[in-house]
Amino acid sequence: MTAAIELVDLRKRFGATEVIRGVSLQFSQGERHAVIGPNGAGKSTLYNLITAKYRPSAGSIRLRGRDITGRKPYEINRMGLARSFQMTNIFPRLSAFENVRCGALWAMNYRYSFWRDVDKLDDVNERSLRILGDIGLLSRSEVPAGVLSYAEQRALEIGITIAGGADVVLLDEPTAGMNRSETEQTVELVRRMTQGRTLIMVEHDMSVVFGLADRISVLVYGEIIASGPPDAIRGNAAVREAYLGEEVD
Amino acid sequence: MSALAPASARTRTTFVRRNAIWWLALLIVLLLPQLARSGTSIAVLNQMCIMVIFSLSYNMLLGQGGMLSFGHAVYFGLGGYFTIHLMKMASGGGFFMPLPLVPLAGGVAGLLFGLLFGSFSTNRAGTVFAMISLGIGELIAASSLIFVKFSGGEEGITADRTNLTAFFGATFRHELQVYYLIAGWMMLCAWLMYRFSRTPVGRMANAVRDNAERAEFVGYSQKHVRLLSFMGAGFFAGIAGGLFAVNYEIVTEETVNLVSSGVVLLQAYIGGVGFFAGPIVGAVVYTLLQTLLSNYTEIWAFYVGLIFVATVMYAPAGLTGIIMMHLPIYRAGKLRSLALPYLRVGLPALCCAIGVIGLLELLHFLSVRAVGQSIKRLFWVRLDVDQPLAWLVFAALALGGFVAARRMAPQLVSAWDAASRHAFAGRER
Numbered sequence: 026m027t028a029a030i031e032l033v034d035l036r037k038r039f040g041a042t043e044v045i046r047g048v049s050l051q052f053s054q055g056e057r058h059a060v061i062g063p064n065g066a067g068k069s070t071l072y073n074l075i076t077a078k079y080r081p082s083a084g085s086i087r088l089r090g091r092d093i094t095g096r097k098p099y100e101i102n103r104m105g106l107a108r109s110f111q112m113t114n115i116f117p118r119l120s121a122f123e124n125v126r127c128g129a130l131w132a133m134n135y136r137y138s139f140w141r142d143v144d145k146l147d148d149v150n151e152r153s154l155r156i157l158g159d160i161g162l163l164s165r166s167e168v169p170a171g172v173l174s175y176a177e178q179r180a181l182e183i184g185i186t187i188a189g190g191a192d193v194v195l196l197d198e199p200t201a202g203m204n205r206s207e208t209e210q211t212v213e214l215v216r217r218m219t220q221g222r223t224l225i226m227v228e229h230d231m232s233v234v235f236g237l238a239d240r241i242s243v244l245v246y247g248e249i250i251a252s253g254p255p256d257a258i259r260g261n262a263a264v265r266e267a268y269l270g271e272e273v274d
Numbered sequence: 275m276s277a278l279a280p281a282s283a284r285t286r287t288t289f290v291r292r293n294a295i296w297w298l299a300l301l302i303v304l305l306l307p308q309l310a311r312s313g314t315s316i317a318v319l320n321q322m323c324i325m326v327i328f329s330l331s332y333n334m335l336l337g338q339g340g341m342l343s344f345g346h347a348v349y350f351g352l353g354g355y356f357t358i359h360l361m362k363m364a365s366g367g368g369f370f371m372p373l374p375l376v377p378l379a380g381g382v383a384g385l386l387f388g389l390l391f392g393s394f395s396t397n398r399a400g401t402v403f404a405m406i407s408l409g410i411g412e413l414i415a416a417s418s419l420i421f422v423k424f425s426g427g428e429e430g431i432t433a434d435r436t437n438l439t440a441f442f443g444a445t446f447r448h449e450l451q452v453y454y455l456i457a458g459w460m461m462l463c464a465w466l467m468y469r470f471s472r473t474p475v476g477r478m479a480n481a482v483r484d485n486a487e488r489a490e491f492v493g494y495s496q497k498h499v500r501l502l503s504f505m506g507a508g509f510f511a512g513i514a515g516g517l518f519a520v521n522y523e524i525v526t527e528e529t530v531n532l533v534s535s536g537v538v539l540l541q542a543y544i545g546g547v548g549f550f551a552g553p554i555v556g557a558v559v560y561t562l563l564q565t566l567l568s569n570y571t572e573i574w575a576f577y578v579g580l581i582f583v584a585t586v587m588y589a590p591a592g593l594t595g596i597i598m599m600h601l602p603i604y605r606a607g608k609l610r611s612l613a614l615p616y617l618r619v620g621l622p623a624l625c626c627a628i629g630v631i632g633l634l635e636l637l638h639f640l641s642v643r644a645v646g647q648s649i650k651r652l653f654w655v656r657l658d659v660d661q662p663l664a665w666l667v668f669a670a671l672a673l674g675g676f677v678a679a680r681r682m683a684p685q686l687v688s689a690w691d692a693a694s695r696h697a698f699a700g701r702e703r
């Protein structure tokens with residue numbers, strides 16, 4: 026079976042510094058895979074390489090066996106890869122409902138239609154409402170996204186990401202800046218929303234990762250030093266030294 | 275699926291209300307010429323309808339797509355030129371071409387030039403887009419004085435609208451027939467532009483305006499979304515230009531130049547780019563200012579400029595925004611609580627306006643008066659510009675009014691806050 030996403034000797038340099046130094050990694054179909062690492066390890070850079078925000082300096086990225094290196098963001102989205110952003114990245118002047126709907130339009134084949142009335146696209150509107158309900162924003166559906174609370178915007182961010190029904194979902198620190206109970210709610214939400222899909226997430230918060238991921242890869246100074254199930258990672262001496270050790274202190 | 279109940283109910287109520295507004299607008303458009311029977315007022319109405327289409331098309335770029343264009347008159351003017359050439363060719367019954375159809379030629383021209391110029395200017399919004407639009411605007415304006423065969427140079431191209439194939443017996447000699455032709459196109463274009471804003475592409479135009487990066491990550495190319503809006507805007511601007519040709523039977527360089535591009539920006543902005551109806555309000559107000567104010571003062575354009583600056587500074591949401599701001603307060607029945615604070619600020623502001631207008635008019639009079647002439651009639655009073663009295667009075671009004679209005683402003687702000695808090699609380703319950 027081909028991997029959902031495969032990274033082959035991926036490298037990225039900014040000027041003289043190489044931030045990602047030869048990452049090769051497979052994300053299997055249907056697994057929840059977390060990439061962790063200390064600050065400055067290159068997690069966000071790796072994330073932005075996979076999602077085509079950055080172009081790699083060398084190496085390639087395959088989505089279900091197809092090479093997507095250097096493709097445009099909208100092209101890889103159309104191929105079934107959706108991402109969220111670490112800094113909340115929504116459509117601030119559109120309502121929460123419309124934000125989610127924007128995430129669903131292309132995937133539901135309405136594309137560049139300029140002759141259909143969006144209010145009459147029942148399938149899109151039903152799906153958008155269902156997702157709004159799932160992320161707990163049904164009562165806020167008419168509120169402009171820009172005035173929602175931080176936690177609500179984070180939930181909306183996930184809602185937009187999954188609205189298109191992409192089967193590979195990438196989340197960038199979905200619980201960044203949240204308190205304990207918000208984090209727990211979000212983990213639960215992510216768990217529900219990514220049922221049966223491939224989830225790749227970059228995360229800093231240990232409790233989130235160990236509760237959610239089937240597999241964990243540890244990135245240190247631009248290289249993967251370990252990859253395996255959570256228990257194996259917890260027991261890995263190199264990982265403890267490079268990362269967990271600092272955290273446990 | 276109880277979750278669906280609120281949405282379907284919502285769509286049904288807005289559906290009814292939305293159509294009610296369109297029927298009301300149609301009724302007004304049909305009845306307007308009955309109220310204003312004189313030829314000049316019909317001419318004003320024609321001008322207004324053309325400008326409504328032009329401004330609405332501009333707002334497809336600015337308000338809906340987030341593209342600040344300084345060269346939108348290009349599509350208006352080229353639409354006008356193509357239409358007037360078609361009218362010339364079809365004149366005398368050369369081939370079947372009833373007058374109501376000729377603006378379509380302008381629309382197609384606007385669409386194709388929109389495709390041409392949009393193909394390399396819509397990659398990014400912001401400064402780059404604005405600068406390219408300015409460049410294209412200048413380029414086309416200059417070309418219209420160079421390619422004289424096509425544009426007729428400064429004299430422009432003229433045609434006779436009455437010589438085309440009769441349209442159900444109408445030959446458009448009569449003013450009223452021309453009005454209904456233009457008004458019909460206006461209703462159709464406005465409705466189509468509204469429909470466009472409610473389609474997937476129209477909604478994504480808003481999304482790209484808000485956050486182009488995010489739009490790319492839900493599957494939409496920001497360039498293609500902008501280009502489609504751009505072509506639509508070109509199409510409707512071209513139709514407006516075509517109606518200009520039909521109405522005035524002449525198209526000159528003035529229709530494509532940067533002044534026209536500035537006027538349409540001004541109209542849309544004064545009306546309010548955040549609302550679909552904003553440019554309509556803007557076009558109506560601007561046309562009224564242009565035609566009525568110019569009867570009373572030669573420096574009307576100066577006042578329009580002042581109004582524009584004031585809008586940008588104090589009411590960036592435009593006239594429509596001001597109206598919409600008051601709607602929740604009106605619904606909560608709290609409008610009356612604002613009357614006194616408004617009066618307290620409004621009276622000094624009025625004094626200030628009179629003072630400023632007086633000073634401006636006197637200054638203008640100084641620069642245009644004939645030798646020995648020193649009496650200026652203003653506000654139904656004879657003023658001697660060589661004596662200091664009038665100057666002092668106006669200066670005192672301007673300054674005093676300004677200071678007093680500033681003094682009273684905090685009161686208005688707090689009254690406004692109280693009223694809107696009340697209105698908001700009422701809605702929450």
